[in-house]
Amino acid sequence: MTARTRTRLRAWLVRNAAEFRMGVLLVAVGAPVSISGAVLYVLPGPGFPVLLIGLACLVTGLVMVGANASRRSRR
Numbered sequence: 001m002t003a004r005t006r007t008r009l010r011a012w013l014v015r016n017a018a019e020f021r022m023g024v025l026l027v028a029v030g031a032p033v034s035i036s037g038a039v040l041y042v043l044p045g046p047g048f049p050v051l052l053i054g055l056a057c058l059v060t061g062l063v064m065v066g067a068n069a070s071r072r073s074r075r
Contacts, residue, residue, distance in 0.1 A: 019064055026061025030054050 033054030040047030 019067070023061045023064030026057045027065065028061075030057030030059075030061055034058050 031054070034051060034057075035054070037047050037049075037051030037054045041051050
């Protein structure tokens, strides 16, 4: 990756990858992964690691969304 590409990628991420959006993405990914991990945990299968990863994404996303709630403008 060239230096120019890295600079453009970094500038795009600064403009578009806000903490709130990343938090919403983590919640959107973490909820179904947690549910599928819980189902796999009840059924015979490797559900515990999937459940832990899903819960970690879900909790991290909720904390990121909640931490930014007071600074967001309400419309």
